[in-house]
Structures are given as structure tokens and as C-alpha cells.
Amino acid sequence: MIRVLIADDQTLMRDGLKTILDLEDDIEVVATCENGEQAIEQAIKLHPDVILMDIRMPVMNGVESVKKIKTSLPKIAVIMLTTFDDDEYIVEALSNGASGYLLKDIPADKLIEAIRDSLKGQLFIPTNIAAKLVAKLSHKESSKEILKKKLDLSEREIEVSSLLIEGHSNKQIAAKLFISEGTVKNYISNIYSKIGISDRTKAVLFLKENL
Incomplete structure (x- = not known):
């Protein structure tokens, strides 16, 4: 329920x-x-x-x-x-x-x-709102500093990132990649660390803009 x-x-x-x-x-x-x-x-x-x-x-x-x-x-x-x-x-x-x-x-x-x-x-x-939100969040996080760190991702981390962008939950990502939810969480944690963002919404918007 x-x-x-x-x-x-x-x-x-x-x-x-x-x-x-x-x-x-x-x-x-x-x-x-x-x-x-x-x-x-x-x-x-x-x-x-x-x-x-x-x-x-x-x-x-x-x-x-x-x-x-x-x-x-x-x-x-x-x-x-x-x-x-x-x-x-x-x-x-x-x-x-x-x-x-x-x-x-x-x-x-x-x-x-x-x-x-x-x-x-x-x-x-919607796309127009997403663009403005990315701009706002990038300003908050200092976009130049974030961009220096971006895309230092492994092939598997890019796969996980792509599924995050599509809006899938950790459970759905695990099922699609045939791995455990715990492993998915570890990959997401690594992605957060590499792009310098720890909030899921902010991370998804950043990845959507840059992948």
C-alpha cells in the first residue's frame, strides 16, 4: 500500500x-x-x-x-x-x-x-526545467571544479550511470545488470565520489548533462 x-x-x-x-x-x-x-x-x-x-x-x-x-x-x-x-x-x-x-x-x-x-x-x-536546475546546481557546486573530476568512470560505472539517468531504482539496476543491490550501491557510491556530488537527484542531473 x-x-x-x-x-x-x-x-x-x-x-x-x-x-x-x-x-x-x-x-x-x-x-x-x-x-x-x-x-x-x-x-x-x-x-x-x-x-x-x-x-x-x-x-x-x-x-x-x-x-x-x-x-x-x-x-x-x-x-x-x-x-x-x-x-x-x-x-x-x-x-x-x-x-x-x-x-x-x-x-x-x-x-x-x-x-x-x-x-x-x-x-x-521537463527538459526546460532540467536545464535550469542543472545550471543552478552547477553554480552551487562550482561547475568548473566538478568538470575537472567528471567522467573518470569505469565501463560498469557508466552502465550504472546510464540506468540512473533513466530513473531506475537500485533494485531495477541490479536486475538489469545481474548484480546484487549491495554491489549497485557500491558503484553508485564510487560515482558520487568521482563526480563530487552525494545527492541522488543532483547526481542524476549532472550525469544527464555530461554523459
Whole structure:
């Protein structure tokens, strides 16, 4: 059962999302919140698998909320929701660990698919947003220093990197390469060390840009 927390300041949106998700046999909405502060409190209390997080909310917005949640509960997948293409907020949320973002007018089946995919470690970031995010993260990490280290990868590490870019989880990578999950983790750790990045989202975006 996929346990979902919904955070949105609009009652109609919260109730609508809950109604849609409650129809699925493998999804359970464990709580709804109307601001980012409540989302943090409920996330700590309930440990959901996925959070649907509105970007613009009173008290605390979704960007600040995802930053605090991912710091203390890094395994929770957070999907940002927005009614418009708000690049600045979206990029900031993604750089703080969000798995991706969806427009609120997305069809119900696509929303449900995104929730399931988020648990597999898949990212859903449109190309234009990805480019801006890479630029932001590169600036934070000092792109010149990172580029000096890049691509000192073995053939197997490149295979693992390619599968990371495609959004596969460690378990899926292990199955595709016929190796154990522990070995996959070791390869990923080596890749992180070589490119100078320790966050999975940042690493995937860097590899996508440079491989």
C-alpha cells in the first residue's frame, strides 16, 4: 500500500485529490494538510511514502517545507503541484530534493502513475526545467571544479550511470545488470565520489548533462 500525504491550501483540491486516490486499491491517503508547516508535522508523525505538495501555500510554502522534510526524512518522495509553470519555485524545490513536479490539471491516470513511479526513484522534470536546475546546481557546486573530476568512470560505472539517468531504482539496476543491490550501491557510491556530488537527484542531473 502506497501511503500518500496531500498538502494544498485549497479545500477543493485536497478533497478532489483524496477522492481520486482513494479509488485505487494500492494507494491510501493518510492525511491532508493546508500548509507546509502542517505537512512537516504530519510527515514526521505518519512517515508517508509520497507527499503531494502544493508550491504556494500560506504559513509555509511548499519549497521551504520540502527542504525541511527531505533533510529529516530523505526517503519520502515529494511531488510538487502547481497551477502554472513557476520556474523559480520549481527549480528551488527540485534542488531541495523534490522528485519532480506536476501541473494540477494533469489527468488522474497520469497523477497516479507519477505517484507509483516516484517510489521507483524516477524523476519527472521537463527538459526546460532540467536545464535550469542543472545550471543552478552547477553554480552551487562550482561547475568548473566538478568538470575537472567528471567522467573518470569505469565501463560498469557508466552502465550504472546510464540506468540512473533513466530513473531506475537500485533494485531495477541490479536486475538489469545481474548484480546484487549491495554491489549497485557500491558503484553508485564510487560515482558520487568521482563526480563530487552525494545527492541522488543532483547526481542524476549532472550525469544527464555530461554523459
